[in-house]
Amino acid sequence: MMTLLINGETRSLLRAAHIAELIRFLGIKPDRIAIELNRRVVKKTEWGTTRLQDGDRIEIVQFVGGG
Amino acid sequence: MTYEITDDPLILAGRRFGSRLIVGTGKYATFDLMRKALALSGAEIVTVAVRRVNLSDQSGSSLLDYIDTGRFMILPNTAGCYTAEDAIRVANLGREAGLSDWVKLEVIGDEKTLFPDTEALVAATKALVKDGFVVLPYTNDDPIVARKLQDAGAAAVMPLGAPIGSGMGIQNPANIRIILETMTVPVIVDAGVGTASDAAIAMELGCDGVLMNTGIACARDPLAMAVAMKLAVRSGRLAFKAGRIPRKLYATASSPVQGVPK
Numbered sequence: 001m002m003t004l005l006i007n008g009e010t011r012s013l014l015r016a017a018h019i020a021e022l023i024r025f026l027g028i029k030p031d032r033i034a035i036e037l038n039r040r041v042v043k044k045t046e047w048g049t050t051r052l053q054d055g056d057r058i059e060i061v062q063f064v065g066g067g
Numbered sequence: 068m069t070y071e072i073t074d075d076p077l078i079l080a081g082r083r084f085g086s087r088l089i090v091g092t093g094k095y096a097t098f099d100l101m102r103k104a105l106a107l108s109g110a111e112i113v114t115v116a117v118r119r120v121n122l123s124d125q126s127g128s129s130l131l132d133y134i135d136t137g138r139f140m141i142l143p144n145t146a147g148c149y150t151a152e153d154a155i156r157v158a159n160l161g162r163e164a165g166l167s168d169w170v171k172l173e174v175i176g177d178e179k180t181l182f183p184d185t186e187a188l189v190a191a192t193k194a195l196v197k198d199g200f201v202v203l204p205y206t207n208d209d210p211i212v213a214r215k216l217q218d219a220g221a222a223a224v225m226p227l228g229a230p231i232g233s234g235m236g237i238q239n240p241a242n243i244r245i246i247l248e249t250m251t252v253p254v255i256v257d258a259g260v261g262t263a264s265d266a267a268i269a270m271e272l273g274c275d276g277v278l279m280n281t282g283i284a285c286a287r288d289p290l291a292m293a294v295a296m297k298l299a300v301r302s303g304r305l306a307f308k309a310g311r312i313p314r315k316l317y318a319t320a321s322s323p324v325q326g327v328p329k
Binding site for chain 2: 006007008009011026027028029032033034035036039041043044059060061062063064065066067
């Protein structure tokens with residue numbers, strides 16, 4: 001069991017996962033999003049191999065309207 | 068990409084654009100309205116913000132569903148960042164989301180005015196340029212800061228006309244002119260444009276382009292304003308290239324003074 005902080009919200013995972021699995025678990029479409037793990041951008045090519053650990057802070061962002 | 072190339076293109080970082088109007092995608096009442104306004108504006112570059120995905124509710128449609136990325140170049144901004152470190156992080160996220168390595172760099176110094184923290188802006192520009200970004204910094208009308216940004220490798224400088232969303236127009240045309248005289252990179256007025264004449268004035272001063280969001284999105288009729296702004300940028304540019312008459316205190320008659328029937 002691990003606790004993650006995702007976009008400022010505390011979420012728990014029952015087992016270890018990598019980022020790609022987390023995205024699927026959250027039901028987020030992988031297109032046109034970017035992910036930061038502990039303040040470091042994780043390239044899409046690394047999502048399948050970057051394992052998450054208890055206490056990790058994740059930001060999942062997309063493009064929205066702006067000036 | 069299909070850009071309409073004219074014989075007076077805007078050249079940014081070696082890339083040619085037919086339109087000198089850059090528009091934002093924020094503050095529209097609906098995505099559909101935004102899409103129509105973007106099309107009517109004739110813009111080829113549109114800015115977007117980078118924000119958290121809503122984990123609890125992903126049912127809503129997404130911005131990019133309404134922007135044809137084959138037609139428009141997406142320019143991510145770093146709005147909402149108050150430190151160079153945050154702006155650099157957001158720029159990297161914007162690049163990673165996959166559409167370009169261009170960034171409209173904002174490092175804000177104050178919530179009420181949204182004026183840039185120019186010290187942090189210059190530092191962030193240096194770091195991002197070094198990391199291969201094409202940086203378009205939103206700055207103030209201080210020619211010294213503009214020169215520092217150019218020296219730092221910015222692809223253009225983008226001085227504000229007035230505070231973001233204020234609609235006050237070009238508050239300091241004299242400084243904008245000084246910036247134009249001292250820069251070798253393009254100068255694009257970004258922020259404060261309220262109506263068509265503001266955009267035309269910026270172009271008549273000699274600016275290379277204008278960036279606006281609120282001026283169109285929050286007009287009573289955004290679609291009509293999008294057209295007005297497109298025409299204003301074009302007419303201002305034409306007037307600049309045509310070479311205006313000087314301002315004089317006294318009159319010079321337009322009709323012959325001799326031969327008046329008496």
